[in-house]
Amino acid sequence: MKLKHRLRNAALLLPTGIYQRVIRRDFIGLYYHVVSDAPLPHLKHLYAFKSPAAFEDDLRYLKAHFNCITYAQLESYQTHGTKLPPKALLLTFDDGLSQCFSTVRPLLLRHQIPCVFFVTTDFLDNRGLAVDMKASLCIEKYFSAEDEFRQSFSQAYALEFGKDYPAPDAVKDWIKNLVGNNPVELDALCEWMGIDVQAYLAREKPYLSSEQVMQLHADGFAIGAHSLRHERLSELTPQELENNIVQSCQVVQDLTGAANIPFAFPFSAEGISRTLLQEIRANHPFVGLYFGGNGIVTDSETIIPRFCGDSPNGSSPGRSNLEVRIANVYLEALSLKLFKLAAQQRR
Ligand SMILES: [Zn+2]
Known part of the structure; x- marks a missing residue:
């Protein structure tokens, strides 16, 4: 030591x-x-x-x-x-x-x-939901999804965002890096992943x-x-x-x-x-x-x-x-x- x-x-x-x-x-x-x-x-x-x-x-x-x-x-x-x-x-x-x-x-x-x-x-x-919490929902969805979803995500990602797709073990950091004051990219990601933020808010009521x-x-x-x-x-x-x-x-x-x-x-x-x-x-x-x-x-x-x-x-x-x-x-x-x-x- x-x-x-x-x-x-x-x-x-x-x-x-x-x-x-x-x-x-x-x-x-x-x-x-x-x-x-x-x-x-x-x-x-x-x-x-x-x-x-x-x-x-x-x-x-x-x-x-x-x-x-x-x-x-x-x-x-x-x-x-x-x-x-x-x-x-x-x-x-x-x-x-x-x-x-x-x-x-x-x-x-x-x-x-x-x-x-x-x-x-x-x-x-x-x-509404804070941007970093939207990121957490996306990470959860990615890692709890079937392999098939993750593969199609990798292909769609390049088309959707025009960027290189990160390796699976870097996905968590990549999604977290989308967190900034402008939620547009994360909103697009939520939509692509089929995460309905409004429904989540209504169902889970995360805030006071x-x-x-x-x-x-x-x-x-x-x-x-x-x-x-x-x-x-x-x-x-x-x-x-x-x-x-x-x-x-x-x-x-x-x-x-x-x-x-x-x-x-x-x-x-x-x-x-x-x-x-x-x-x-x-x-x-x-x-x-x-x-x-x-x-x-x-x-x-x-x-x-x-x-x-x-x-x-x-x-x-x-x-x-x-x-x-x-x-x-x-x-x-x-x-x-x-x-x-x-x-x-x-x-
Ligand atoms: Zn805070």
Whole structure:
């Protein structure tokens, strides 16, 4: 085993408290997308997710080791410096998937844990499906089809798209690479494969309804926006970006009446001007805190980092994998800090 890996494994055995003393954070952010026992074809080829039992193990772990705070507490801390409890953690869910209501809501209510649900507003009430989820449906169809289908697909593909057909083992990546802000190619692929997206939406109802969002708000959870159509926002013009953020926050405000609507960036907030984001908030003060990914690494005051809790890797019945995941994000932040220090020394 390489020294780097040995050190990492040894470091992972340290109690989380040690990292928390070296890398100080007044709070950390955690995000999930979905919790389900079902295979969910629209998500299956995008990421792995936890069962309700594994998620409940996470909740028990959080209750034992953290103080789960509300969005209002975090907002007050960020804007007025109001003190947070020690070991504060904000739990969030992205994308606005229907399991937030059917599966996550009852568990959170039972354990009395606050949460922010970030919804993709054009897809509320199942009015559309995100491009990457369409890609997952196509991948599922391809790999569950007969050989004959796959062969005819390879021939038709060249005719249809005028491109070289990828080798079967590269099909998954090829389909995923069609995901961009323009869904035309994936829509064509869905059509060719006989995937009826509208029928899938009507039958499976992957997203929350507006009513469910209002109920979550009435339950005391915070609702945030997660863009209009789950676009890669770094590819938009400044005006398009502003419209996207403001309009999706407006849809949420119309549903909940909340004064301050947080916004979480789909994919990543990398490449988006922090100055522009601050200007957007200055022009539209109802736009609340901005949330990204990045674990616990803070690249600016503007975007609040969060780490992902979806993966069930390393969890077992009765044992959450969050301790290891949290140790990992602290390790990441620590190695970045050491790297920056070393770079300064060299200067
Ligand atoms: Zn998302």
